[in-house]
Amino acid sequence: SxxxxxxxxxxxxxxxxSLFYLPFIFSIVLLVIFLSATGLTLGIRKRIAHxxxxxxxxxxxxxxxxxxxxxxxxxxxxxxxxxxxxxxxKRHSSSDLRIIKREHSExxxxxxxxxxVLKKKSTVSVLVDDSLDFISAGIxxxxxxNVTSRFSAEQLPSWNLLSRTKYTFMHISPxxxxxxxxxxxxxxxxxxxxxxxxxxxxxxxxxFITSAVGYVPNKAVKKWLNRRAMLTSMRIFSRSFSSxxxxxxxxxxxxxGGICVANHTSPMDVMILSCDxxxxxVGQKQGGILGFIQKSLSKAEHHxxxxxxxxxxxxxxxNRMREHVEDPTKLPIIIFPEGTCINNxxxxxxxxxxxxxxxxxxxxxxxxDSRLGDAFWNSSKQSxxxxxxxxxxxxxxxxxxxxxxxxxRMEGEDSIAFARRVKKAIAKAGGLVDLEWDxxxxxxxxxxxxxxxQQKLYFERLSTRTSMCSEITDDSIDILKNMSEDDRNQLFxxxxxxxxxxxxxxxxxxxxxxxxxxxxxxxKAEE
Amino acid sequence: MGNNSSLMLRDEEIDVISKExxxxxxxxxxxxxxxxxxxxxxxxxxxxxxLLNVPELAVNPLGDRIVDAFFTLxxxxxxxxxxxxxxxxxxxxxxxxxxxxxxKNSLNGRRDKLKFAFIMYDLNKNGYITxxxxxxxxxxxxxxxxxxxxxxxxxxxxxxxADVDHDGRISFEEFCKAMEKTDIEEKMSIRFLN
Numbered sequence: 021s022x023x024x025x026x027x028x029x030x031x032x033x034x035x036x037x038s039l040f041y042l043p044f045i046f047s048i049v050l051l052v053i054f055l056s057a058t059g060l061t062l063g064i065r066k067r068i069a070h071x072x073x074x075x076x077x078x079x080x081x082x083x084x085x086x087x088x089x090x091x092x093x094x095x096x097x098x099x100x101x102x103x104x105x106x107x108x109x110k111r112h113s114s115s116d117l118r119i120i121k122r123e124h125s126e127x128x129x130x131x132x133x134x135x136x137v138l139k140k141k142s143t144v145s146v147l148v149d150d151s152l153d154f155i156s157a158g159i160x161x162x163x164x165x166n167v168t169s170r171f172s173a174e175q176l177p178s179w180n181l182l183s184r185t186k187y188t189f190m191h192i193s194p195x196x197x198x199x200x201x202x203x204x205x206x207x208x209x210x211x212x213x214x215x216x217x218x219x220x221x222x223x224x225x226x227x228f229i230t231s232a233v234g235y236v237p238n239k240a241v242k243k244w245l246n247r248r249a250m251l252t253s254m255r256i257f258s259r260s261f262s263s264x265x266x267x268x269x270x271x272x273x274x275x276x277g278g279i280c281v282a283n284h285t286s287p288m289d290v291m292i293l294s295c296d297x298x299x300x301x302v303g304q305k306q307g308g309i310l311g312f313i314q315k316s317l318s319k320a321e322h323h324x325x326x327x328x329x330x331x332x333x334x335x336x337x338x339n340r341m342r343e344h345v346e347d348p349t350k351l352p353i354i355i356f357p358e359g360t361c362i363n364n365x366x367x368x369x370x371x372x373x374x375x376x377x378x379x380x381x382x383x384x385x386x387x388x389d390s391r392l393g394d395a396f397w398n399s400s401k402q403s404x405x406x407x408x409x410x411x412x413x414x415x416x417x418x419x420x421x422x423x424x425x426x427x428x429r430m431e432g433e434d435s436i437a438f439a440r441r442v443k444k445a446i447a448k449a450g451g452l453v454d455l456e457w458d459x460x461x462x463x464x465x466x467x468x469x470x471x472x473x474q475q476k477l478y479f480e481r482l483s484t485r486t487s488m489c490s491e492i493t494d495d496s497i498d499i500l501k502n503m504s505e506d507d508r509n510q511l512f513x514x515x516x517x518x519x520x521x522x523x524x525x526x527x528x529x530x531x532x533x534x535x536x537x538x539x540x541x542x543x544k545a546e547e
Numbered sequence: 548m549g550n551n552s553s554l555m556l557r558d559e560e561i562d563v564i565s566k567e568x569x570x571x572x573x574x575x576x577x578x579x580x581x582x583x584x585x586x587x588x589x590x591x592x593x594x595x596x597x598l599l600n601v602p603e604l605a606v607n608p609l610g611d612r613i614v615d616a617f618f619t620l621x622x623x624x625x626x627x628x629x630x631x632x633x634x635x636x637x638x639x640x641x642x643x644x645x646x647x648x649x650x651k652n653s654l655n656g657r658r659d660k661l662k663f664a665f666i667m668y669d670l671n672k673n674g675y676i677t678x679x680x681x682x683x684x685x686x687x688x689x690x691x692x693x694x695x696x697x698x699x700x701x702x703x704x705x706x707x708x709a710d711v712d713h714d715g716r717i718s719f720e721e722f723c724k725a726m727e728k729t730d731i732e733e734k735m736s737i738r739f740l741n
Contacts, residue, residue: 119577121738125603144705148726151609151684152734155664158613159643160737161603163581168601172584457602466605474606475690482689 049217056255057248065264069416072180073391079196080178119164124156132477134484143486150478166366166455171462172401173394174365180391182414207413215260215412222256227316229253234319239349246320247298254294261288263417267296272423274352274382279345281374282384283446284356285364286395287404288411289386292419293354300344300351304328322350334373342377352382357439358459363396364388366453370443372435380428383442385450389418400462422449556633564634568641574739575637582633592630608688609667616667639663645736658723660735665722675716678706 055061130136131150176185179196181203229249236242258265273296274280280299282289293299302324305311314325324344330336344350357370364387375381388395393414397407411417424445429438440456447454556579564575583589585597595614604610620642621635631639642659666672670680682702709717709725717725 118740119574119581120740123738124734143701144708147685147688147701147705149729149734151688152664152729152731154607154609154688155613155667156643156735156737158604158607158610159640161601161607162585162598162613162617163578163640163737165601165603167603168584461602465600466602470606471608472690474608475688476692478608479689479692 045213045217048214049221052218052259053221053252053256056259057252059251059255065259065262065416069264069392069418072415075199076178076180076391079181079199082193082195120160122157122160122164124153125160128153128157131481132474134481143482146482146486150481166453167457167461170363170366170368170455172363172398173396174363174390176390176394178391180393180415182393184410185394203415207415211262212412215262218256218260219412222253222260223313225256226250226253227313230320231316234316242320249320250294250298254291257291258295261411261417262415263288263292263419265292265295265419265421268420268422269425270296270423272382272425273297274426276352277345277348277350278352278380278382278426279341279374279378280352280354280382280384281357281370281442281446282354282386283364283367283450283452284358284361285386285388286361286397287407288395288417289356290354292386292417293384293421296421298351299354300324302326302341302353302355324353338373338377341374345378357443360459360462361397361399362459363398364390364452366455367443367447367450368455368457368459370439372439375429375435375439375442380426381438381442382426383424383446383449385422385424385446385452387420387422387450387452389420392416392418395419420450424449560634564637567634568637569644569647570637570641570739578637578640579633582636592632593636594628594630608690609684612667612684612687615670616663619666619672620663640737643735643737645738646732657731660731661723661726662719664726664735665719668722675718676706676722677716678702681705 127136128150131153173185179185181196181200183200226249229252230246233242233245233249236245275297280293282293290299290301298321300321300323301317303314303326305325305327306314314323317323318325322344324340326337326340341353344353355374357372357374358368359371362368390396393411393416395411395417397404402410427438427442427445429435433441444454446452556576561572561575564570565572570578582593585601586593587597587600595618598614598617599605599610604613607613617639618629618631621639622629622631623635624630642663646656665676668676668680668684670683682698685698685702706715706717709721711721711724
């Protein structure tokens with residue numbers, strides 16, 4: 021009978037819970053709609069975020085100390101300085117997680133840029149020397165490189181209780197497992213239903229309100245209504261992913277048309293930026309549901325949707341964008357010049373197309389904090405649907421947005437240099453690494469042009485730093501060949517490895533009159 | 548990184564590799580993580596293409612040759628394609644550890660490092676570097692920027708300087724002798740952190 025009693029009790033509790041469950045969900049949804057429409061916030065998400073982060077750090081301390089215990093038990097080797105148990109270090113960013121110090125790669129870079137100090141040496145010794153450096157730099161890049169790591173989610177300093185970020189060889193203690201189970205139920209049973217409801221509500225409101233607004237005849241009223249509708253819908257959307265966004269320097273926002281550029285990490289970038297300001301979107305015309313959404317949006321405001329065929333014609337694209345930008349009644353355009361999603365630890369090459377349309381650009385820097393949920397979309401590994409589901413089941417999306425002051429093209433600056441300058445400013449503001457590599461390398465191989473460029477740089481190094489191309493030395497080689505063995509050995513005894521070209525020529529001239537004649541001829545030719 | 552692959556590295560394997568290569572446990576785990584990220588198709592081994600997918604290696608003038616040397620030193624040949632498993636991967640990287648003079652039987656002595664460089668130069672792997680082989684290396688480094696004449700001259704000069712027995716090609720011993728004055732330990736060592 022105790023079993024029957026406990027079964028009944030369980031049934032009662034479950035029944036009670038389900039009775040309250042739906043009203044609970046709905047009341048939260050209504051609260052969120054109210055907050056989004058009015059632009060207020062209760063700060064609940066921020067508080068929960070702090071709590072979660074504290075839990076994660078506690079969790080990683082627990083697992084690190086347990087690892088220490090198991091390692092010292094398995095230790096059999098003799099004590100050396102390295103084998104002492106390392107103090108528990110709190111890792112705060114993924115840049116701490118390097119395997120090697122890339123000295124040789126840096127050396128090669130400085131050599132190719134002509135920044136190293138080189139005593140005059142023979143071509144052969146420089147060549148062989150450099151080839152060894154190239155080898156070491158190559159091996160370094162096999163172990164750790166700057167580019168491939170940007171196309172996968174960044175490593176976290178401590179585990180955030182999501183199975184997707186667990187390393188395969190990480191020790192998970194029982195305490196952490198319990199936490200994980202609790203977290204799992206909380207996310208899937210409470211957060212996901214709320215979020216799915218909010219998402220549907222947000223989508224519906226965006227589509228229907230903008231269609232309705234489209235019928236309003238008065239332009240000024242239409243604009244104001246569209247703004248309110250879009251801001252509300254976007255805020256509902258952002259709450260449906262539990263995003264916590266901090267906007268900085270809002271006085272730099274683009275208000276009257278123009279182009280905004282930002283670094284690209286995920287499809288939600290637009291949603292996050294739209295919580296604070298209305299933008300005109302640019303994209304390819306889609307079919308199906310997305311196409312329907314695009315059409316509704318276009319009823320209330322001007323957006324730029326391209327046909328597939330138009331998108332390939334770069335002139336047509338830039339003309340249409342230029343028309344839009346020059347019209348002050350239209351909304352600012354938002355563009356992502358990287359062209360693809362990067363994992364938010366760096367900013368990659370900006371394509372120059374957007375920088376040719378307008379003289380003034382409004383840069384925006386975005387930095388996500390991946391501890392509560394990584395927003396990066398790895399399009400080669402995840403489909404769009406999978407990605408959205410991942411976002412719905414994460415803890416939260418945390419982002420910081422910096423509005424940078426508008427930048428104008430300087431006199432004589434071409435688009436590529438302008439793009440580079442803006443990229444540098446965005447990288448600096450967001451605390452990201454500034455790279456010149458093309459984001460297209462996610463899918464493509466390095467172009468032959470880059471390889472040819474490296475060869476050219478190396479050739480320039482050889483020709484300016486060594487005697488490779490001087491004609492006199494070439495002819496002297498011929499003369500040397502024609503000398504007798506004894507004479508040659510005597511000459512080499514006089515020469516020193518450390519002698520520069522002039523000293524060599526002088527010494528050889530003293531030895532061989534023919535060379536002296538060549539020298540005077542060359543000097544005359546130069547004059 | 549969310550790498551939930553089934554290619555887990557077992558503790559015993561880590562210990563064996565650690566003894567063989569003098570890397571500590573932490574470094575091996577990190578290198579395994581790197582191995583997995585290079586192995587995009589999750590095959591459990593690396594092919595030439597996997598290494599050349601690293602953009603910084605692809606623009607390295609000697610990138611191709613380095614990958615070749617890598618696979619020559621340690622790879623298995625299956626179906627005419629060279630493959631590298633994790634253990635072999637770490638073995639080759641062990642050549643580039645800094646030299647520890649107290650350990651005599653290590654993999655990373657001066658001669659071993661020179662061996663890597665020699666294999667890179669010796670294209671047909673017959674134990675000798677010929678004039679033609681050197682020209683290929685030189686060509687990779689400067690591309691189409693020099694004339695064939697200059698190419699020949701530089702190759703000639705290089706071979707002559709090192710060719711002690713005047714047989715027109717350079718053996719491993721001659722190579723080591725020519726590199727006597729170069730600080731190989733410093734040039735071909737990679738500093739691993741922690």
